[in-house]
Amino acid sequence: IVRDDALGGDREQRARGAARAVEVVVRKIINGDPDYADAAQWAEDNPGDVSDLGNGNKDINTLVEGDIDPSNANHSSDADIPADAMQLTNVVGGRLAISHNEGGKRGAVLMYFLGQSGERQGRWQACVRYTGDEDLETDGLLLDGDWSLAQAGNPYLMLVSADLLGSNHAMMVRSVDVTDASQALFRFDYDDSGSDTWSGDPTVVAVEPGDVPADDEACRQALVERFGRN
Numbered sequence: 001i002v003r004d005d006a007l008g009g010d011r012e013q014r015a016r017g018a019a020r021a022v023e024v025v026v027r028k029i030i031n032g033d034p035d036y037a038d039a040a041q042w043a044e045d046n047p048g049d050v051s052d053l054g055n056g057n058k059d060i061n062t063l064v065e066g067d068i069d070p071s072n073a074n075h076s077s078d079a080d081i082p083a084d085a086m087q088l089t090n091v092v093g094g095r096l097a098i099s100h101n102e103g104g105k106r107g108a109v110l111m112y113f114l115g116q117s118g119e120r121q122g123r124w125q126a127c128v129r130y131t132g133d134e135d136l137e138t139d140g141l142l143l144d145g146d147w148s149l150a151q152a153g154n155p156y157l158m159l160v161s162a163d164l165l166g167s168n169h170a171m172m173v174r175s176v177d178v179t180d181a182s183q184a185l186f187r188f189d190y191d192d193s194g195s196d197t198w199s200g201d202p203t204v205v206a207v208e209p210g211d212v213p214a215d216d217e218a219c220r221q222a223l224v225e226r227f228g229r230n
Helices: 011-030 036-045 047-052 061-065 075-079 216-227
Strands: 094-102 105-113 121-131 138-149 157-164 167-178 184-190 195-200
Touching: 011 036, 011 047, 011 061, 047 075, 061 075, 094 216, 105 216, 121 216, 138 216
Parallel strands: none
Antiparallel strands: 094 105, 094 195, 105 121, 121 138, 138 157, 157 167, 167 184, 184 195
C-alpha cells in the first residue's frame, strides 16, 4: 500500500505508520465498511501523512470508524489524542478504576500498579467483574501480570499482560480522551479479539501496598465499595 521511499520521518516511525495504515484498511474490511477502498487509496497517495500516523500519540480507531477521503493529506491529524487525555506516566503505587457498559456487556476493573516511583514497568494486579459473556462471567476475580509504558516519549500508551486460565493475554491500553463529565476514556486493543472503550477516573488514586486485594473475595468487596453492586 505504502511506498517506503517517499515517506518522511525516521525509519521506525515510517514502519509504524505503514503498519497502522494497513490495520485501518484491514479493520474496515473486517467491519464490512465499503470505505476500505478509499482508505487504501489514501495510504497509497499520501505517504507523508501515513508516516505522521506513526507518531505515538495517535488513536487509529478514529480512522477505522470514520470516513476517509483519499485526497486528504492530513488524515493523521484526525487521530491525534487530545492533550488533556490522561497521561499514564505516574501510575506506580496507584489504583485506576474503570468500567464498561455496552451491548449488554458490563464490566468493572480496579487496576493496581506495583513498583517503585518513576519506574516505566512492573507488576500489576486487577480486580475484575464482568457480565454478559459466558466465557468471562465473574463477580470478582483477582488477576495479575506485567505492565510497561510501550513507547518512549508517548505518555498515553501502555502494554499490559495478564495471566488468565493458565494463558498469558496481552493488550494495549491507550488513554484517548476525557469526556465532558471528566471521565477518562481508554481504548483496549486485545491480542486476539478486537478492541473496546472503557471509561474511568481521570487520575490514579494512591494506595498502600497492604491495601491491594489479596484474593477473589477481597476483590469482590473492593469492587462493590467502588462501583456498587451489579
